[in-house]
Amino acid sequence: MIRYDNQQSEELPPFVSVHGGHSGEYCQHARDSLDDIVKAYHNQQFAWVGITEHIPPTSDSFLYPDERSAGLTASAMLERFAQYMAHCRSLQAAYSGKLTIFVGMETEAYQGAVDYAIQLRDRFHPDYIVGSVHHVADIPIDMNPSEYARAISACGGIVDMYAAYFDLQYDMIQKLKPSVVGHFDLIRIFDPDYPSRLKTPAVWERICRNLKAVESLGLMLDLNVRALLKGAREPYLCHPILEKVREMAIPVVPGDDSHSVDTVGRHVADGIRYLQSLGISTAWTIPGIYKY
Ligand SMILES: [Zn+2]
């Protein structure tokens, strides 16, 4: 079902992205300026977009290797994040009436990160937050297979790593109540046997528990189509979870998770068709906007 398609067309609902707009200006593993990225969303006639840059690390020990080699520190990244928030607000105003922009941020959930995200929320007042988990046992799981393997051994096995991931996600959801939960099942990223893993009772029960929390708090889910760009068979969320989500009528909205101009809008049409094929609503609602 997955084919490269970047075009809006009449039979499709309007393009939106609930999670994206990482830019080379504010993120070490992204490219291009935030201005050019926002311009690309406007050129592709998106109805709305949430720009959701990564939060800075809580301390230097959580710097990624590319950040370290660029000479960054946690405090320099906090300063850069403050510039991002101000820049994004000015773009939101400049595009008023042309493109609806939400000023957001994407979290972490390693040790101390959720409390730090709450501090950042209280200081910078984003329109909404994408709540994501990128570490288990404080080890990054989406960077490469060897770090993934390290996280598995730290947890004592792959099922335990999945369980720990969904437990961290549950705590993050409860404490932070992010309007959007990002790439819900990212933990399967380097696991070719994920369909059987997800069916393991210890994992599936946690997935259902977390979805219940999303439902009862009125949050929405990111259909993260960046996975397709990286050659995955299906986006996050995968098919069995989407079936459960449909049954629970939890809103799912595409997130292109763009990290450059040329990944703006990439695979959004595929994601929309995928939702349509599963009978999931594409009458998008916007994420819950925080009131301060
Ligand atoms: Zn990123």
Ligand SMILES: [Zn+2]
């Ligand atoms: Zn992410």
